[in-house]
Amino acid sequence: MKNILEVTNLTGGYTYDRPVLHDVSFSVRAREVIGLIGLNGAGKSTTIKHILGLMEPVKGKTVIHGTTFKEAPETYRSHLSYIPETPILYEEMTLWEHLQMMAMAYNLDETTFETRVHPLLKEFNMDNKVTWFPSHFSKGMRQKVMILCAFLVEPDLYIIDEPFVGLDPLGIHSLLELIETRKNNGAGILMSTHILPTAQQYCDRFIILHEGKIVMQGTLEELQAQMGHPHATLDDIYIYASRGKKV
Numbered sequence: 711m712k713n714i715l716e717v718t719n720l721t722g723g724y725t726y727d728r729p730v731l732h733d734v735s736f737s738v739r740a741r742e743v744i745g746l747i748g749l750n751g752a753g754k755s756t757t758i759k760h761i762l763g764l765m766e767p768v769k770g771k772t773v774i775h776g777t778t779f780k781e782a783p784e785t786y787r788s789h790l791s792y793i794p795e796t797p798i799l800y801e802e803m804t805l806w807e808h809l810q811m812m813a814m815a816y817n818l819d820e821t822t823f824e825t826r827v828h829p830l831l832k833e834f835n836m837d838n839k840v841t842w843f844p845s846h847f848s849k850g851m852r853q854k855v856m857i858l859c860a861f862l863v864e865p866d867l868y869i870i871d872e873p874f875v876g877l878d879p880l881g882i883h884s885l886l887e888l889i890e891t892r893k894n895n896g897a898g899i900l901m902s903t904h905i906l907p908t909a910q911q912y913c914d915r916f917i918i919l920h921e922g923k924i925v926m927q928g929t930l931e932e933l934q935a936q937m938g939h940p941h942a943t944l945d946d947i948y949i950y951a952s953r954g955k956k957v
């Protein structure tokens with residue numbers, strides 16, 4: 711399978727002399743969901759910010775389809791969509807206007823936009839809220855706007871930061887179904903989450919970050935083998951990796 715995203719020896723953080731991430735290397739291939747997991751402060755969001763091109767590495771690089779953000783920012787960004795942990799909405803724009811803006815930013819033609827937008831709105835129970843402004847949305851609805859925008863454009867790579875917080879069970883189910891569909895159509899998904907049973911069920915591989923370093927990575931079976939415990943759950947592995955505890 712071809713790599714969509716390659717992160718190589720990424721070292722970086724908020725100040726040049728005190729990096730948060732140390733030599734982080736991993737890839738996201740087509741048709742796979744990668745779970746990025748780690749304790750609070752492990753460096754998941756910082757890794758994501760580097761991938762998005764919001765932070766410059768001290769060392770190493772992040773490459774999407776062979777290009778770095780610095781080389782071609784617009785091409786680089788056009789390959790991905792991002793669902794942040796905290797929704798970022800324009801308070802003066804309706805839901806419909808958010809979707810139209812997204813379509814414009816990613817050059818979606820009118821027909822593609824119309825074909826995709828209605829089933830998505832219906833799936834997330836937002837089809838009767840297109841004229842609403844963000845101030846009327848609940849926390850979960852705000853999260854759904856981000857999800858709708860990200861899935862509308864159907865990029866090759868999805869970067870999803872802690873997606874399940876605030877979503878109702880139906881919303882979580884719809885999101886997981888969308889992830890599965892896009893994966894089967896050839897997309898790669900990098901998803902950071904603390905909800906380990908869901909990650910165990912839906913992710914093909916895992917990256918376990920601890921204090922800015924990758925301490926374990928691989929499929930569940932590979933992690934179980936590294937731990938020497940063939941029936942360990944992702945929860946067990948996570949505790950083992952993050953605290954050095956034996957299950």
Ligand SMILES: Nc1ncnc2c1ncn2[C@@H]1O[C@H](COP(=O)(O)OP(=O)(O)OP(=O)(O)O)[C@@H](O)[C@H]1O
Nearest residue numbers: 723724725730748749750751752753754755756757
């Ligand atoms: N804006 C910032 N300025 C300086 N340091 C920061 C900033 N944001 C995060 N950090 C530091 O970077 C480190 C990694 O934080 P990061 O937000 O990447 O962790 P995380 O794994 O996403 O955690 P969580 O699960 O709590 O979201 C932490 O030590 C944190 O204190």
